[in-house]
Amino acid sequence: MSFRANLQYLRAQRNLTQERLAMLLGVSRQAISKWESEKAYPEMDKLLMICDLFGCTLDDLVLGDVSRPAASASAAGSSNVDSSAEAASPLAASSKTAGIIAPIAELAQDITGYDEHRRRFALLIAGGVAAIIAGVGIGNLFDSSNSILGATPLNDFLTFLCVCVGVIAGLAMLIPGGLSRTDFKRRHPYVEDFYTGEDRSRELRLLVIGIVGGISAILIGIAVTVYADDMLGVSDGWPNAIFLLLCAPGVFGFVYCGMRYSLLNINAYNKAAEDDRKEHAGEQDFYAKLTGAVCGIIMMIATLIGLCLLFLSPAALRGDWSTGVTSMFWVAWPIGGVLCGIAATAIQLFKDYRER
Incomplete structure (x- = not known):
């Protein structure tokens, strides 16, 4: 032949x-x-x-x-x-x-290197999120009202520095993780399902360990903050730092183990790749465009509100960024993210209703 x-x-x-x-x-x-x-x-x-x-x-x-x-x-x-x-x-x-x-x-073999990519992608994303949380936690050690260094002009600078380092470290993992995912999907739009039942059972056990360990770490952090507030009368500074530093590995466990388990779904990967291929061929879903536009508008509005609270509120104009609504300027972005999730869900439900 x-x-x-x-x-x-x-x-x-x-x-x-x-x-x-x-x-x-x-x-x-x-x-x-x-x-x-x-x-x-x-x-x-x-x-x-x-x-x-x-x-x-x-x-x-x-x-x-x-x-x-x-x-x-x-x-x-x-x-x-x-x-x-x-x-x-x-x-x-x-x-x-x-x-x-x-x-x-x-x-059935892993000829595309999907398993190694899956583990690395989950590690980078989970590590990036945990690094940002840990940076904010370390910054709380220098809270002006209860700094570990005492009353010093360096407190605000050190807090800002710690947060910046955490964000930079987080982005240094999140961005390469996202790019590697995009590149892998471009090079391997279809992956044959090579995972066995034993593989899935092992990842499920790891997921349970991650969830239990994460919840335990967060509960310990809550206990520390409650004890410090009720027994020691300390509500700012190191109690918040301990709480966030315990939340960081807890969130890492949630994200890492959750992503590792969810990425075992090869059928979902192949379907997403097929949908992307159709979109690039000119069949992009109108509802996907609508979702992107609505979420973009929501986040633009949230950004404008956050910047206004930071720079244009009465307290900010007086040069006081630690009190009033000025200190809560960052809340605009989480609220915007929640509204984006609600809008995307509503659009998807409407799409499913129309297709039925």
């Missing part, structure tokens, strides 16, 4: 369309079509990826008959090529010995 016939046979065995095979190999559908019409030939790295994906040897794929790997291997007589292909793919040896294509369940 020719390479063309072998590739078509392997696709048929796995019920893979040209488009899905192209997604798995990181090439265009047109490339697969050219390979199967013998108008082009894949490069060596793509040939090895095909061998890994289907559990066949390079010799069988290029020169032999993948439907009869044992027979074609002996006929070809290229033991060096066989051994190199088997070393690249452990499944190849087993399929060659058995004389048949390995079962579909055995062939």
